[in-house]
Amino acid sequence: MKSQDETLEEWCRLLLRAFELEDLQVDVNEVLSLAGVAAHSVVRPAAPLTTFIAGFAAGLASGSGQASDATSMKSALDVARTVSKAYSADAAGEDSALPAAGTSAGSPSPTGTSPTGTPGE
Numbered sequence: 001m002k003s004q005d006e007t008l009e010e011w012c013r014l015l016l017r018a019f020e021l022e023d024l025q026v027d028v029n030e031v032l033s034l035a036g037v038a039a040h041s042v043v044r045p046a047a048p049l050t051t052f053i054a055g056f057a058a059g060l061a062s063g064s065g066q067a068s069d070a071t072s073m074k075s076a077l078d079v080a081r082t083v084s085k086a087y088s089a090d091a092a093g094e095d096s097a098l099p100a101a102g103t104s105a106g107s108p109s110p111t112g113t114s115p116t117g118t119p120g121e
Helices: 004-018 028-041 046-063 069-091
Strands: none
Touching: 004 028, 028 046, 028 069, 046 069
16 A cells, blocks of 8 residues: 555656646645645635645746746745745734745745746736
8 A cells, every 4th residue: 555655746746747747846745835834824725725826826937937947836835835924923913024026935036036926027
């Protein structure tokens, strides 16, 4: 019987193949970690929504040539994690600011673009 980690890695490879993205490297643990942060910082259903939007943003940045796949994914995951934590702090009444456009976790984006990687932002 396969472990959960083996099943997730196999599932990830299968999905990547289905989308013809076999060359893409996905850090399953980082994606799951982000999902956990979103679920605990916002509400549980925020987990899939957050990971989808982060993936979409990474795809836009990478597909437009703004950054490499790895850089786009890291930046998108970092921004989503930062925003999730800031949301939680804000909901708790703590003083925390969301990252400004063009920043990732409080530092400049590696591409100099918005954290979403969306052209024109």
